[in-house]
Amino acid sequence: DAGITQSPRYKITETGRQVTLMCHQTWSHSYMFWYRQDLGHGLRLIYYSAAADITDKGEVPDGYVVSRSKTENFPLTLESATRSQTSVYFCAGSSSDQGEQYFGPGTRLTVT
Amino acid sequence: GQNIDQPTEMTATEGAIVQINCTYQTSGFNGLFWYQQHAGEAPTFLSYNVLDGLEEKGRFSSFLSRSKGYSYLLLKELQMKDSASYLCACVDSNYQLIWGAGTKLIIKP
Numbered sequence: 302d303a304g305i306t307q308s309p310r311y312k313i314t315e316t317g318r319q320v321t322l323m324c325h326q327t328w329s330h331s332y333m334f335w336y337r338q339d340l341g342h343g344l345r346l347i348y349y350s351a352a353a354d355i356t357d358k359g360e361v362p363d364g365y366v367v368s369r370s371k372t373e374n375f376p377l378t379l380e381s382a383t384r385s386q387t388s389v390y391f392c393a394g395s396s397s398d399q400g401e402q403y404f405g406p407g408t409r410l411t412v413t
Numbered sequence: 414g415q416n417i418d419q420p421t422e423m424t425a426t427e428g429a430i431v432q433i434n435c436t437y438q439t440s441g442f443n444g445l446f447w448y449q450q451h452a453g454e455a456p457t458f459l460s461y462n463v464l465d466g467l468e469e470k471g472r473f474s475s476f477l478s479r480s481k482g483y484s485y486l487l488l489k490e491l492q493m494k495d496s497a498s499y500l501c502a503c504v505d506s507n508y509q510l511i512w513g514a515g516t517k518l519i520i521k522p
Contacts, residue, residue: 343417343500343512344456359509391455398508399443404455 305405322377330394333375337388382412417513433486441506448500496520
């Protein structure tokens with residue numbers, strides 16, 4: 302059981318396009334998180350969700366939109382992709398806001 | 414501001430012991446995590462400390478001193494598969510994780 306799955310694993314898109322990264326969990330975690338990871342930086346929180354229909358901004362939310370209509374899905378949308386959004390994106394789940402987080406395999410996004 | 418400091422890179426020899434340090438300055442403190450991340454893969458949980466002292470888990474141990482804002486991860490009997498990045502992360506007063514940039518550990522035979 303993979304727990305947290307992400308799709309696509311790799312994506313190349315052009316500046317200005319809208320792109321959605323999918324995250325699906327099978328473990329019924331209450332909390333879900335979206336991070337980006339860039340060289341020289343720690344993981345930076347984009348958005349998180351405490352439950353279905355409850356989302357909140359993290360450290361770097363600008364240019365991103367999330368939704369969580371179902372507990373198991375937490376898609377991340379880049380409304381108009383920019384080169385600065387080239388990164389590796391990780392989705393994670395947890396039973397609490399301060400508990401151990403379980404990460405998906407990541408999506409490597411390149412914006413040209 | 415909030416800050417987590419770790420060395421960028423460390424090198425150690427197979428079979429030896431290595432200590433990876435992490436110092437933190439956060440608004441409030443509700444615990445500290447260590448994660449391991451192999452190149453191209455997702456982070457995986459190693460340890461969690463919220464009280465001062467040493468937590469031992471097999472070849473890996475993690476230490477915390479809240480008064481000094483300091484933690485370390487100790488890896489014993491190093492194996493080649495331990496080559497990875499080690500991420501330190503603190504839970505702040507808002508119960509959000511603040512992550513360090515990670516320490517890349519290179520193991521040489």
